[in-house]
Amino acid sequence: MLAGLRRLLAVPVGVDAVYILGDLAEVWVGDDDNGPAATALRETLAAAAARCAVFVMRGNRDFLLGERFAAETGVTLLADPSVVDVDGDPVLLAHGDAYCTRDVAYQRVRAELRSAAWQADVLARSLDERRALAARMRAESVAAGANKAAGIMDVTPAAVEAALVDADAPLLVHGHTHRPGIHRMAGGRRRIVLGDWQRCGWRLALRKGDAALTCFAL
């Protein structure tokens, strides 16, 4: 995974910015994590940020990424969702989980984990306690997902439509759902979904009027 990220971030000349749309890390227990995985991730991003602008959005696994991480690596944290300008065109970027509105139980947990109170409480615990909590939460999440119909864990089309209208953007790019592809919608709008990094890594190259979604060897 880290080797694939290094390959992705070895950006060719002419790339203005790299946007990472969440779940960059399998788990992130806090910016004070000094374990080998967290340290290697910081080093990889710092090397990339020295070459080009790198923006990082938090996902549902690494939602505790914070300003200290940004300061130590030189990346810029990006709110979820955000509208960015690509060669003059607005593009809506999101992790994607907020649009999975049919999964009511998930949305309830998501709101709690994003709350300042919950995060302050968790970050006050020791690293070991946080690592144990993360492992428990991951196991619960996998168990919950196994009992859900596939459609529930995909985005709700109406939620995506509403977000694009609200952002006044013709294109949404997101991940999270593990269903990579390019979807055409009403009104000429499009939704591009990045895949997970299991078989291969996913990269979307955007420039004016052109979108190339590719899968590269990890």
Ligand SMILES: [Mn+2]
């Ligand atoms: Mn996710």
